[in-house]
Each structure stands twice: as C-alpha cells, then as structure tokens.
Amino acid sequence: MAAVIGGAVTAAPRWAVGDGRPAAAAAPEPSDTPRDPVPDSTSPSPAAKPKPRAKPATASPSPSPSATAPPRVPASGPGTFTVARAGASSGGGNAYRVEVEDGSGVDPDTAAALIADVLAAPRGWAHAGARSFHQVAAGPAGMVIRIATAATTDRICATGHMNTHGEVNCRLDEVVMVNLKRWQTGSPEFHGPLADYRALIINHEVGHWLGHGHETCPGKGRPAPAMMQQIYGLKGCVSNAWPYDAQGQYLGGPSVR
Structure with missing residues (x-):
C-alpha cells in the first residue's frame, strides 16, 4: 500500500504490530448528616420537668464511594462492523473510515x-499542517480504523502473521486494528x-500506516516516543501520547530493529 504523506507517495510496510510483538508473549493485563431525635408528640403534664435534649448520635464515617466500575468489555464478537457516519466529509487529505464491531x-x-x-491535534501527525485527514463513510479510504474485540483483532491480525x-x-x-480491551481500559x-x-493507540498505529517503525526510550525522564511499545514498560521514560511537543519538535527515540 502507498500512503500520501506531505504530498509524496511513501510505501508503507506490509504490516506492523502496534503494541504487540509477533510470536512473543504479551504482557498480561495486566482500571447523611445525623439529625436530632424527633420530639415526643405527647404534651408533658404541668408538673413534669422537661426532658433533657438528647445528644445527637455520633455517626460513623461513611465509607468512600467505590470507584466507578470499569465498562464490561466483551472478549469476542460477531466480526461484523458498523461504519461511523457522523463527521464524514468530502474534504481533502488522507481519507479514512471508522468501523466498530457490533456488540462491542x-x-x-x-x-x-x-x-x-x-488526527487533527497540533501535537499529532497533522502538526503544522504537515498532512491532513478526513473521515469518509463510503467510497475509497486509504485507511480503515476498526475497533474490535480481542478475538476479532487476533483473527484479523493473524492474517498478517501477527500474534x-x-x-x-x-x-x-x-487496516488499523484497535483492540477493544485497550480502548476501554x-x-x-x-x-x-x-x-x-x-x-x-491512534497515533502509534497511524504512525505505522505512515511508515514509521518502532522506537525506544531516548533517555531517563524524557517523553516516551509515540512509536514506542509503551505497554511493555517505559524504560525510564515518562508516558506520552503524542509524536510532537508543543513547539513542533518530534519526540522520537532510537529505532528498534
């Protein structure tokens, strides 16, 4: 496949694993104020002394609300997809389509x-107008981004000899395959x-689509490259989602062969 990058045609590799490694084990997944007692409704006799005001009960601290439960993530699905239609346009640049597996x-x-x-963020691959992307719902698309269950992702990626x-x-x-488990958790x-x-996820896999290979940490305390397999450990770098910094400097690292 050839991808149009900044006006030039660049041949993208046959396949590239994003956060995965061919034939290597993936890292396991392993993300009420107390009130005074209600007064007695009966009126005391004239000779009766008023009852002393009861002391408010001391309430035990309420337990902290539990963290929001993570979304249910199905491990498999039918392998059929629904195309996103909102946001589609006929604009220029690299045309892409978004598809989501049914039942996900x-x-x-x-x-x-x-x-x-x-894709449009200043720190992303469109930085400084270097390239542009537009979503389509029908017709030719140079890139298809699919969010799919783990089983469907495995099956499709395996056709390119990737585990x-x-x-x-x-x-x-x-085709960019996004594992639903990673997208949701x-x-x-x-x-x-x-x-x-x-x-x-998007910057890493689209980076592969644009022809970028894997990179590793450039030094302790520096931002991890977007093209680094960060799920396997940061090697002293700090988490980072973007290929460029706010000044337009590429946040890269040594290539991984």
Missing part, C-alpha cells in the same frame, strides 16, 4: 469524533487519563 458497546460516531480530534495475544493492536496494510503501564491512552 462502543458507539461508532462517538469513537469517530474522538479519533478525528486526535496479538488478545491484548494489543496491530496495523495490517490499510487503557494500559497498566501508561500513567495518564484514558483519553490520552486512546490518543496513543
């Missing part, structure tokens, strides 16, 4: 809006909000 619990249009924000172990993502020709190695980890 993810709304295709909502996911497409999040992906569009990542994603039910855990990670891959890129196969024009993030990674134990990534320190940041889920929205940032989703940005890392």
Whole structure:
C-alpha cells in the first residue's frame, strides 16, 4: 500500500504490530448528616420537668464511594462492523473510515469524533499542517480504523502473521486494528487519563500506516516516543501520547530493529 504523506507517495510496510510483538508473549493485563431525635408528640403534664435534649448520635464515617466500575468489555464478537457516519466529509487529505464491531458497546460516531480530534491535534501527525485527514463513510479510504474485540483483532491480525495475544493492536496494510480491551481500559503501564491512552493507540498505529517503525526510550525522564511499545514498560521514560511537543519538535527515540 502507498500512503500520501506531505504530498509524496511513501510505501508503507506490509504490516506492523502496534503494541504487540509477533510470536512473543504479551504482557498480561495486566482500571447523611445525623439529625436530632424527633420530639415526643405527647404534651408533658404541668408538673413534669422537661426532658433533657438528647445528644445527637455520633455517626460513623461513611465509607468512600467505590470507584466507578470499569465498562464490561466483551472478549469476542460477531466480526461484523458498523461504519461511523457522523463527521464524514468530502474534504481533502488522507481519507479514512471508522468501523466498530457490533456488540462491542462502543458507539461508532462517538469513537469517530474522538479519533478525528486526535488526527487533527497540533501535537499529532497533522502538526503544522504537515498532512491532513478526513473521515469518509463510503467510497475509497486509504485507511480503515476498526475497533474490535480481542478475538476479532487476533483473527484479523493473524492474517498478517501477527500474534496479538488478545491484548494489543496491530496495523495490517490499510487496516488499523484497535483492540477493544485497550480502548476501554487503557494500559497498566501508561500513567495518564484514558483519553490520552486512546490518543496513543491512534497515533502509534497511524504512525505505522505512515511508515514509521518502532522506537525506544531516548533517555531517563524524557517523553516516551509515540512509536514506542509503551505497554511493555517505559524504560525510564515518562508516558506520552503524542509524536510532537508543543513547539513542533518530534519526540522520537532510537529505532528498534
């Protein structure tokens, strides 16, 4: 497949594993104020002394609310997909389509809006107008981003001789496979909000689609490259979802052969 990058045609590799490794074991997944007593309704006799005011009961501290339960993430699905239609346009640049596996619990249009924000972000692959992307719902698309259950991701990635172990993502020709488990729960190695980890998934796999290979940590305390397999450990770097910093500097590291 050839991808249009900044006006030039660059041949993308046949396949590239995102956070996965071919034929290597993936890291396991392993994210009421007390009130005074109500007064007695009966009136005391004239000679009766008023009863002393009862002391408010001392309430034990209420337990902290439990953390929000993580979303239910089905491990497998039918292998059929619904195309996102909201946000589709006929604009220029690299055309892509978003598809979500049926029964996954993810709304295709909502996911497409999040992906569009990542692809258009100043710190993403569109930095400084270097390239642009637009979503389509029909017709030719140079890239197809699919959010799928682990079983479906494994099956599709395996056609490119990649073992994603039910855990990670891959890129196969024009198809970017996003493992539903990672999309919904993030990674134990990534320190940041889920929205940032989703940005890392898209930036990493789209980076492969653009022809970038894997990179590793450039030095202790520095941002981990977006093209680093951060799910396997940061090697002294700090979590980072973006290929560029706010000044437009590429946040890369040594290539992994």
